[in-house]
Amino acid sequence: MITYEEAGRLLALAAARDQRTVGDADVLAWHADFNAAGLSYADADAALTRFYAVEMASLKTEDRRRITTPDVISIARKIRNERLANFVYEPPPGDDDPNYLARLRGQLEATANGRRPALTERPALEGGPHPDVAKFLAAVDKTLPDEDGETSSVKRPGPLGIECPKCQAAIGRPCRTPGGKERVPHPARKGEASDPADEQAEMERRREASRRHLNRLEETT
Known part of the structure; x- marks a missing residue:
């Protein structure tokens, strides 16, 4: 959860970017909204940076605006979802995991919060095909011998x-x-x-x- 002091710090960071005037009522509003949405300080700070450094930077000067709490909450949730895009569960050593659900929730939360490194791409499957499949694939598209022993490039009969x-x-x-x-x-x-x-x-x-x-x-x- 975000403390009252952290909400004031976030507002100060916003004011440094858009020259707004900040009062006690602003801090109270930001503190209430962020805690109602369950935001952490790190997520709110990351959302604030993306808003000004990416979203507003891509607009013309006359189209830019000041950030609001719904902006911060929406962007923070987007960032969390992006961190989970390629999530892969890491089981403990061995085949049995009696605490699977608790471990899964913990890894999901740590990844969404940024405490656990997020994968930038989905891991590729390892290993080749089953030996029987490989044997079958090896025979595909091969030339067949004619009656006189010569090979033919025909790939289907008739x-x-x-x-x-x-x-x-x-x-x-x-x-x-x-x-x-x-x-x-x-x-x-x-x-x-x-x-x-x-x-x-x-x-x-x-x-x-x-x-x-x-x-x-x-x-x-």
Whole structure:
């Protein structure tokens, strides 16, 4: 808790920054407000410094103002929360901790008050993956031997494992018609030779579609 003398000291620090006039009523008000909020002198002092050195320093001269008790309380609580952002509980030696809750509360309070150093970043997890997981990951994305013993860069089986030489569909993506609709993989993607009859039928289909489109245009003009 903050004593009456500490409240007067905080007001004197504020007056030194904003040239306010301080009286007994001001000290009584600051003393009552800070104790009602449960503030410590250290937290209030840190909040006072941040208000003038950071928040007001970033504003234009005409926008600056004097600090009030709600400002101090709000900033002090923010500072306490920041100290707890990366809090990590430190258990005693051994696996059993019969006083876990009391120890946890004590470490939280000491960290929030600044008596216990606060971590600036969350500790990284240590250790590698389970051996079974590591073994599985080691096999991912490896090239597989072809039937003749040569290795292949194909990373998935089937026709989708290569880029389509006909419609240029990317690896893993389905083939598409000229109109953009999905279709079964082109024969070239499956390692098969194209059937001339199929190609001729496709050309006739395209010509017929073009003729119908031109006829519709002529009917509307």
